[in-house]
Amino acid sequence: MPELPEVETIKRDLESYILGKRIVQVNILEEKIVKNRNNSFVSILKNNSIKAINRIGKLLIFNLTSGEKSMLVHLKMTGQLVYLSGKILSAGGHSLNQKGGVIEQIGGELPNKHTCVVFVFDDDSTLFYNDLRKFGYIEIIPNSKLGTIYEKFGIEPLTNSYTLGNFKKAIKTRKTNIKAVLLNQGVIAGIGNIYADEILFLAGVNPGRLVGGLTGQEIESIFHASQKIIKKAIINRGTTFSDYLDGRGKKGNFVKLLKVYGRTGQKCNKCGHDIKKIRLAQRGTHYCDFCQK
DNA sequence: AAGATTGTTGCTTA
DNA sequence: TTAAGCAACAATCT
Numbered sequence: 001m002p003e004l005p006e007v008e009t010i011k012r013d014l015e016s017y018i019l020g021k022r023i024v025q026v027n028i029l030e031e032k033i034v035k036n037r038n039n040s041f042v043s044i045l046k047n048n049s050i051k052a053i054n055r056i057g058k059l060l061i062f063n064l065t066s067g068e069k070s071m072l073v074h075l076k077m078t079g080q081l082v083y084l085s086g087k088i089l090s091a092g093g094h095s096l097n098q099k100g101g102v103i104e105q106i107g108g109e110l111p112n113k114h115t116c117v118v119f120v121f122d123d124d125s126t127l128f129y130n131d132l133r134k135f136g137y138i139e140i141i142p143n144s145k146l147g148t149i150y151e152k153f154g155i156e157p158l159t160n161s162y163t164l165g166n167f168k169k170a171i172k173t174r175k176t177n178i179k180a181v182l183l184n185q186g187v188i189a190g191i192g193n194i195y196a197d198e199i200l201f202l203a204g205v206n207p208g209r210l211v212g213g214l215t216g217q218e219i220e221s222i223f224h225a226s227q228k229i230i231k232k233a234i235i236n237r238g239t240t241f242s243d244y245l246d247g248r249g250k251k252g253n254f255v256k257l258l259k260v261y262g263r264t265g266q267k268c269n270k271c272g273h274d275i276k277k278i279r280l281a282q283r284g285t286h287y288c289d290f291c292q293k
Numbered sequence: 294a295a296g297a298t299t300g301t302t303g304c305t306t307a
Numbered sequence: 308t309t310a311a312g313c314a315a316c317a318a319t320c321t
Contacts, residue, residue, distance in 0.1 A: 001298090001299060003300095032317095058300075074300085076299075076300055076317090077298080077318095078299095078317095078318085078319095132318070133298095133299095133316095133318045133319070134317065134318075135299085135300075135301090135316080135317050173310095174310085174311095175310075175311070176310085176311060176312085180311085180312090183300090185300085185301080192299075192300070193298095193299060193300085242298085242320095281312090282299090282312080282313070283298095283299070283300095284297080284298075284299090
């Protein structure tokens with residue numbers, strides 16, 4: 001499940017590989033992934049290049065060099081963006097080099113049966129969009145629409161407007177539990193189910209607590225925990241719980257640092273009590289009812 | 294084999 | 308008017 005730290009890792013990876021490279025070929029293997037295909041998706045990209053990569057929450061924004069347009073990529077649950085250098089030829093489900101030898105890849109063979117879109121650059125390198133559940137999307141929009149896209153998101157943790165004051169302001173009027181608020185992209189951008197649970201564990205706050213009932217101290221703990229967890233997750237290149245891969249097809253390392261997510265029934269490493277799992281905000285919610293009050 | 298998995302949208306309700 | 312809450316969606320795994 002790519003959340004802010006995973007999407008940020010991919011952004012940074014791809015920045016070092018694809019910026020400024022001319023796109024020479026685009027193959028769409030899964031039509032439904034590309035939204036608004038009437039805007040001639042392929043012809044806009046061909047002979048164009050990516051000028052900059054931005055991110056708001058879990059959404060990647062590729063600014064194109066010509067045409068005042070941007071390509072949005074949302075990975076949803078199982079989307080991947082994997083870059084490979086060197087020429088790739090595909091035959092019978094195998095990735096071959098120009099001499100026909102099978103290429104050994106970190107993320108397995110590419111393209112694979114989940115590959116939906118393929119971008120080829122003028123240095124023969126390739127970017128693959130893979131999506132097992134085909135839930136994500138790619139869409140080209142005019143830059144004039146970017147403002148309304150950004151407006152939908154709340155405060156973004158990796159910007160300098162992410163301050164305790166702004167955090168308090170953003171959450172204080174909410175009438176629901178803290179877990180639902182952390183997941184609400186219109187309040188705070190980029191936190192998903194894994195990091196919401198991890199943040200609340202580190203803050204020592206029960207996910208079911210109503211925001212209105214939190215003390216100033218608790219709100220401060222949650223804010224600081226969010227900064228700490230997100231930063232640490234990025235340093236560890238994200239969490240690969242099931243499908244996530246970074247921009248080079250490698251797994252993230254944060255999974256071994258998870259304290260509650262996916263640890264139902266296991267012992268809390270702080271107090272030894274069993275980690276519990278309940279349903280909150282229609283999501284599986286993991287917590288320690290001894291450590292989180 | 295039914296139920297769980299999650300991010301987002303869109304609809305309904307309060 | 309605004310927000311909360313819930314179903315729906317997709318495809319696979321248990």
